[in-house]
Amino acid sequence: MRRAGVALVLAAAVGLSACSSQSTQVTGGRTSQEALESYTSLGLQYLRAGDTSTAKGPLLRALEIDSDYAPAFNGLALVFQSENEPELAEQYFRKAVDADSQSAMIRNNFGAFLFGEERYQEACHQLSRATEDPFYQQRAQAFENLGRCYRRLERLDAAEHAFNRALTLSRQRPVALIELADIQLIKNQPVQAAILFERFRELVEEKRVDHFALSLWVGVRVARYEGRAGQAATYALLLKNMYPESEEYRLYEESR
DSSP states (O other): OOOOOOOOOOOOTTOOOOOTTOOOOEETTEEHHHHHHHHHHHHHHHHHTTOHHHHHHHHHHHHHHOTTOHHHHHHHHHHHHHTTOHHHHHHHHHHHHHHOTTOHHHHHHHHHHHHHTTOHHHHHHHHHHHTTOTTOTTHHHHHHHHHHHHHHTTOHHHHHHHHHHHHHHOTTOHHHHHHHHHHHHHTTOHHHHHHHHHHHHHHHHTTSSOOOHHHHHHHHHHHHHTTOHHHHHHHHHHHHHHOTTSHHHHHHHHHO
16 A cells, blocks of 8 residues: 555663563572573673574573563564564564563564564554553654554554654654654645644754655655745655655656
8 A cells, every 4th residue: 555664663672571470589699580681681782783693592591580571582572583583573472472461662562573574453453552551661652653554554544643642752753753744745734744844854954864755755745835846856856866666756756
């Protein structure tokens, strides 16, 4: 239905959620909980460094201490996702959800994984669950991810609500600004789209974000609405040069 976009953003994988089976026994001068967190954090550090093979060791060590430790399952899921092993990644994501069904971080990560697998109905379910926790530090990101998922299901009203919630929680989420501007243009509300695009453009000028295919296509349409043919041509040229194979460029060509 829509163009291929950038992958959904994963939550900060270093977040460690509580687990009902945690032990407080002291071993080797530190509690087992401290050991669990240390091993899991070490595994995620290796993962961020791109050393997925070494990352597995500390995560498995954490599971030796607590065989039901959700953050370690989540870490292994991310490792296998990075290694392009989707079946194993899903297996460990499900273990993580079973171990801690209330973890918004795990739900967000699992939803992002399912989105990447183009299983949008399932992805939206997981992402919706991630948005339910009012104390989740990445809640704005989860709403943004959810909005993009709803767009793949052609549920524009639900997507609009999710993007608005993301911007309520964090005013400067560039993807939500552009996706919402695009929806306003589809709904023939160019004034609202122009306001949203201007907020995004300010972030670009401040060098906090870069243009991407959809932002340039939105820019073309907003500039046309405002009667700025030169600016529209500039955005179109950038779109052609940077994203010639994108659906946005195809839509631009059809609109000429």
